[in-house]
Amino acid sequence: MGSILTPEDKAKIQIALGEAFVDNEVDYAYIAERIKSYDLKIVEDILYSEVAPVCFGNLETPVPPIWTGFKDEWLLDEIENELHARKKSRARRIFDKLKVIWLRYSYGYIWKEILKNTNTK
Template sequence: MGYLLAEPQLTKVRVALSEPFNDFLVEYDYLARKVKDVDPNILYEILYSEVAPVCFTNLVAAVPPVWTGFDPETLRESIGERLAARERNWFRRQFDKVLVRWLKYNYAYIWKEIASRL
């Protein structure tokens, strides 16, 4: 995606936005403070187009594999692989468009909580 965020900052934003997909209580005030310097439109796009497609399965798993937080490097690599797959494959782009719409609908409460604190 064409964000004006340097890689270290982008990774920090992604990690912060992955917190609602962990298996513990989310401190939305703390999360919002971590990302407050980024444009809300960019945050929304990163949340649903990058982070949620990689992390949402943790919420729907019977026994979530991630309890306390996603590893920043693994998260960065997973998102990078997914974005590259979208770029290479027409079918993947179409599938992910539908997935992102579903994620925006199903997990709208996450953005509402973040946006209300920005």
């Protein structure tokens, strides 16, 4: 369980975590199974600093457009766009730090549910 992720591993984690933001019953056990072999601290950081900023809006709208799952290509492209924008702008980095704090607070239950379904605490 190393802390260095290949781009393929990171994409697998991002796709798995995106499942937590669908407007349907979330299968946290399935998500936990897909991420359990990775460093959970890194996975948690990916959840709140990469996936949640792109996907949280789906849970914030009265009639969410995504209820069965995000398209993998779209999700990965949107995450890459967010990370690129953050890298290019100091103001964006500051704003995103605040956004991540809010996301951890507002969607902290997601990580708790995922952890409940892993064998480690």
